[in-house]
Amino acid sequence: MARVLSLFRPQPLLTLLSRLKPALCKMSMDSRAREVFSTAVEAVxxxxxxxxSIERKEDTVIIDGRKFTLKHNLHMVGFGKAVLGMAAQVEKIMGDHLVKGIISVPNGIQQTLQQNGKGHLLLKENSSIKVMEGAKNNLPDGDAQRAAEEIKLLASELTEKDLLLVLISGGGSALLPAPIPPVSLKEKLDVTRKLAGAGATIQELNTVRRALSFLKGGGLAHQAHPAQVVALILSDVIGDPLDMIASGPTVRSEVWPEEILSILERYKLLPSLSASVKDVLARQSPRWKENKDESDASGHVLNVVIGSNSIALACAGRRARELGFRPVVLSPGVCGDVRSVSRLYGLLARFACSPEEPPPEIAAEVLRLGPEVGVESWDLCRTMQVLGEGRAEGWGATCLLAGGEPTVELTGKGRGGRNQELALRVGLELKGLELPPNGPVFLSGGTDGQDGPTEAAGAITDGGLYAEAQSQGLDIHDFLVNNDSYTFLSHLSAGKHLLVPGLTCTNVMDVHMLLIPAIPIKIS
Known part of the structure; x- marks a missing residue:
């Protein structure tokens, strides 16, 4: 009798609705995963x-809650892979208040956008914005240096009546090289390459790079003083640290000679420095003390992150809910080796899909992996609580979302990228974990549309991957050892697992997605 009554016990309205959603959606799990990823990319x-981010009201503009007066006094500079599209929109909003602009963008980007039907991201004819292409293969070059010099000149000519709008996106550092004379661009690159080869951290690399740069580390804002500076930033760095994105050209950063020398000594590079580099470092002084009358950066510089991985995940979550999933965001800062990251996702899938209460060892290992993959214990506990409630109450399908930028240890010479390899490894972790309809499903994709030297942005896999590979005579482990995930996924089922969105025109790192099907309630 108790068993029968339990079938009719009152259920929360949201629980009942969430059970109905998957039935209303006829799309496959694979299709819904692609749709959610597409929404994440569109959001940024x-x-x-x-x-x-810009609210225009006649002769005023509001950005991040602050109001600025427009009197045909607006100048604009920009640098980064997504800056051309950003500039095109600024041009539409600001009209003739925009006096002059210079943007440094990747080599060939205008032609590529035109060929891919992205004309809305191009500037209008007779634009007041000058486009300078450079940094071929994402490396600083002479063309990018010339663009940086023109940007520096524009900023230095501004007055207290002017407003400088700075557009920044990923790739901006390579597109704004301005070494302090007499250091040449080649000499500066040699120093950073030697540091990277010696194992220096990204923070140490940026510290030295800023010391040898005229515009990085707040140098651009310094040049523009006393004009008001507003930077709109599309972040491609975990945690959105303003001083790290494009090396922080609008972020106040003091340069101390002792700190620079300490880093170079640590990696035994002082003897190999050129005379020019030694000369510049020897006469370094804290940049922001050169002008004691200069106001604090908070008064003359406004930095606003307008696009990030967190924003992409939030929009993806809303779309996932529309498609019948209960969304839960794990973290926008997943990092570390793909082997540890894939293990984490595999464990979370088993935790969520277990027909019984999962053994405590699963939760313990999830928490142990946290520090290795850049995820706080609090976020892991919160996520497991949501997944556990979903399993216990049977509220329907769940969409676990995360983002970041894991790394791959190169042991072979195959073709692939971190997203494809991560998806492949998670597919192995899901082996034997198959629930109707076709779940769980995992997706990993780069929001820039490119994963390594391939046409794919990432891939989608599930628990049937291993058996599918065996049926076609493919050894997954051999492909993994050779870092050849793209070749493997291309052979497997005619490449149906590959995620190929094409040119996306943006970049906020990667999106990870684990779609967990509805778990039937076990009634006792």
Whole structure:
């Protein structure tokens, strides 16, 4: 009798609705995963984020709650892979108040956008914005240096009546090289390459790079003083640290000679420095003390992150809910080796899909992996609580979302990228874990549309991957050892697992997605 009554016990309205949603959605799990990823990318399109961050009211503009007066006094500079689309939207919003602009963008980007039907991200004819292409293969070069010199000149000519709008996105550091004379661009690159080869951290690399740069580390804002500076930033760095994105050209950063020398001594590079580099470092002084009358950066510089991985995940979560999933965001800062990251996702899938209460060893290992993959214990506990409630109450399908930028240890010479290898490894972790309809499903994709030297942005896998590979005579482990995930996924089922969105025109790192099907309630 108790068993029968339990079938009719009152259920929360949201629980009942969430059970109905998957039935209403006829799309496959694979299709819904692709749709959610597409929504994440669309949310951080360069024109979209600019449009959402600027409110124009006649002769005033409001950015991040601050009001600025427009009197045909607006100048603009920009640097980064997504800056052309950002600039096109600024041009539409600001009209003739925009006096002059210079942007440094990747080599060939205008032609590529035109060929891919992205004309809305191009500037209008007779634009007041000058486009300078450079940094071929994402490396600083002479063309990018010339663009940086023109940007520096524009900023230095501004007065207290002017407003400088700075557009920044990923790739901006390579597109704004301005070494302090007499250091040449080649000499500066040699120093950073030697540091990277010696194992220096990204923080140490940036510290030295800023010391040898005229515009990085707040140098651009310094040049523009006393003009008001507003930077709109599309972040491609975990945690959105303003001083790290494009090396922080609008972020106040003091340069101390002792700190620079300490880093170079640590990696035994002092003897190999050129005379020019030694000369510049010897006469270094804290940049921001050169002008004691200069106001604090908070008064003359406004830095606003208008697009990030967190924003992409939030929009992806809303779309996932529309498609019948209960969304839960783990973290936008997943990092570390893909082997540890894939193990984490595999454990979370087993935790969520277990027909019984999962053994405590699963939760313990999840928490142990946290520090290795850059995820706080609090976020892991919160996520497991949501997954546990979903399993116990049977509220329907769940969409676990995360983002970041894991790393891959190169042991072979195959073709692939971190997203494809992560998806492949998670597919192995899900082996034997198959629930109708076709779940759980895992997706990993780069929001820039490119994963390593391949046409794919990532891949989608599930628990049937191993058996599928065996049926086609493919050894997954051999491909993994050779870092050849793209070749493997291309052979497998005619490449149906590959995620190929094409040119996305943006970059906020990667999106990870674990779609967990509804778990039937076990009634006792």
């Amino acid at each position: 399109q360069p024109d979209t984020v600019v449009k959402q």
